[in-house]
Amino acid sequence: MAKLLIEGGHPLKGTIRIGGAKNSVLKLMAAAILGHGSFHISDVPAIDDVRTMVGVLRSLGVGAVLQGNELSIFVNGVQGRPPERLVQSMRASIQVMGPLLARLGRAEIALPGGCAIGSRPLDIHLDSLSKLGAHIEERDGRIIATADGLHGADITLRYPSVGATENTMMAAVRAKGTTIIRNAAREPEIVDIQEFLNKMGADVSGAGTPVITVKGVPDLGSTNYRVIPDRIAAGTYAIAAAATGGEVQLLNVIPHHVEPLLRILTAMGVPIEVDERIVRVYPADRLHPIQVQTAPYPGFATDLQPQLTVLALKAQGTSIIREAIYDNRFGYTYELAKLGASISLEGNRAVVNGGRPLWGASMNAGDLRGGAALIIAGLMAEGHSEVVGLHHVDRGYEDICGQLQALGARVIRV
Ligand code: EPZ
Numbered sequence: 001m002a003k004l005l006i007e008g009g010h011p012l013k014g015t016i017r018i019g020g021a022k023n024s025v026l027k028l029m030a031a032a033i034l035g036h037g038s039f040h041i042s043d044v045p046a047i048d049d050v051r052t053m054v055g056v057l058r059s060l061g062v063g064a065v066l067q068g069n070e071l072s073i074f075v076n077g078v079q080g081r082p083p084e085r086l087v088q089s090m091r092a093s094i095q096v097m098g099p100l101l102a103r104l105g106r107a108e109i110a111l112p113g114g115c116a117i118g119s120r121p122l123d124i125h126l127d128s129l130s131k132l133g134a135h136i137e138e139r140d141g142r143i144i145a146t147a148d149g150l151h152g153a154d155i156t157l158r159y160p161s162v163g164a165t166e167n168t169m170m171a172a173v174r175a176k177g178t179t180i181i182r183n184a185a186r187e188p189e190i191v192d193i194q195e196f197l198n199k200m201g202a203d204v205s206g207a208g209t210p211v212i213t214v215k216g217v218p219d220l221g222s223t224n225y226r227v228i229p230d231r232i233a234a235g236t237y238a239i240a241a242a243a244t245g246g247e248v249q250l251l252n253v254i255p256h257h258v259e260p261l262l263r264i265l266t267a268m269g270v271p272i273e274v275d276e277r278i279v280r281v282y283p284a285d286r287l288h289p290i291q292v293q294t295a296p297y298p299g300f301a302t303d304l305q306p307q308l309t310v311l312a313l314k315a316q317g318t319s320i321i322r323e324a325i326y327d328n329r330f331g332y333t334y335e336l337a338k339l340g341a342s343i344s345l346e347g348n349r350a351v352v353n354g355g356r357p358l359w360g361a362s363m364n365a366g367d368l369r370g371g372a373a374l375i376i377a378g379l380m381a382e383g384h385s386e387v388v389g390l391h392h393v394d395r396g397y398e399d400i401c402g403q404l405q406a407l408g409a410r411v412i413r414v
Helices: 022-032 048-059 084-089 091-104 123-131 162-172 188-200 231-243 259-268 302-312 332-339 368-380 390-394 400-406
Strands: 003-008 013-017 037-042 063-067 070-075 106-110 135-139 142-146 154-156 178-182 203-205 211-215 224-226 247-251 272-275 278-281 291-293 318-322 342-346 349-353 362-364 383-388 410-413
Touching: 003 368, 013 400, 022 037, 022 048, 022 070, 022 091, 022 162, 022 188, 022 231, 048 063, 048 070, 048 084, 048 091, 084 091, 084 106, 091 106, 091 123, 091 142, 091 162, 123 135, 123 142, 123 162, 162 178, 162 188, 162 211, 188 203, 188 224, 231 247, 231 259, 231 278, 231 302, 231 368, 259 272, 259 302, 302 318, 302 332, 302 349, 302 368, 332 342, 332 362, 332 368, 362 368, 368 383, 368 390, 368 400, 368 410, 383 390, 400 410
Parallel strands: 013 247, 037 224, 154 178, 291 318, 362 383
Antiparallel strands: 003 383, 003 410, 037 070, 063 070, 106 142, 135 142, 178 211, 203 211, 247 278, 272 278, 318 349, 342 349
């Protein structure tokens, strides 16, 4: 089993480049199913979730090859259904449902498995697809959606779900007529999918606002595309820099995508400088405690909540972090207790008593972002730590060990 060995207590220093966004590229890959021909996507992170999505595409008869950070996709015919094993290992596989339905009039997909960060229903996806004319059935742990031609509809999401917004956009691009999606998610990844679909020949507008309009077109072609930088990876390294009192320059970051985090870091006393596509983090004299809660974009991202909670351990005083997206995203705090962290959970709030010394310990990552948080904690703590369960971290961070080493961290993977 792979482990990360960390000698903590050393500030990070140096420059790294942030790669493409996991949560965008997985959906661009699904969107390719709607088109015909060759796609070339650049700056694709070489992470396990992308490899899983390559498997999903291949299971549908679509060619997909990842070489370094370049992904080639060849779409001729599309057929079949993604194997249960892949869908259960990665919830994002359900993003092929909208495209399959639009293209084939039928999508059959296993219900995604349980998730370490809480229950994650699919009602908003299914409700929207049925408004576009799909008939949905749930049988033997599978969802079977069928449609005899999708039609445009005026749809209001009960919550701005990222995945449901994307599935609805992708199903609607080839529907007859116009679809309006209200209360849509506004994440930068939604804008990226709009751009990608439009380059394929779709007519989508409004992404990034709560109302998205999709005018159906009969056919979509192929395109070449560069995926946006990963704002969550950028945020993770910015927090790691602040947590170690380091001085780090992050290249290939779109500053307004990380602004919700930068505002919090600034309020905590971390000096930040922003340039075009560059974020610089400088050492703080002293960190102030914070009170924050996660929210859909442009609010503070839940995918940075565990990392920020770890940073709050360094602030002098009590911070309160409220998780408003997931019902069980504080599991990693039990591992932090092994370092001497004082965090108490009160429902969906973590009360963090910061400013106490942390000692190295052996920790077990239980999910992707929680795992990244444990690594940051290991960098902060005095002495030696180890983190196991790295397969969770490998799902979403390309070579986190190498990136940290490039910043001078004393980490090795064994
Ligand atoms: C995306 O998940 C991201 N994943 C998640 O990142 C991220 O945490 C999340 O958006 C929120 O920002 C990908 O993009 C692959 P949602 P998604 O639908 O689309 C509830 C990471 O660490 N909900 O906006 O699944 C749901 O249970 C991952 O990179 C319903 O109730 O998120 C959750 O509580 C983890 N019914 C909330 O909405 C539905 O039909 C947000 O989910 C759909 C969602």
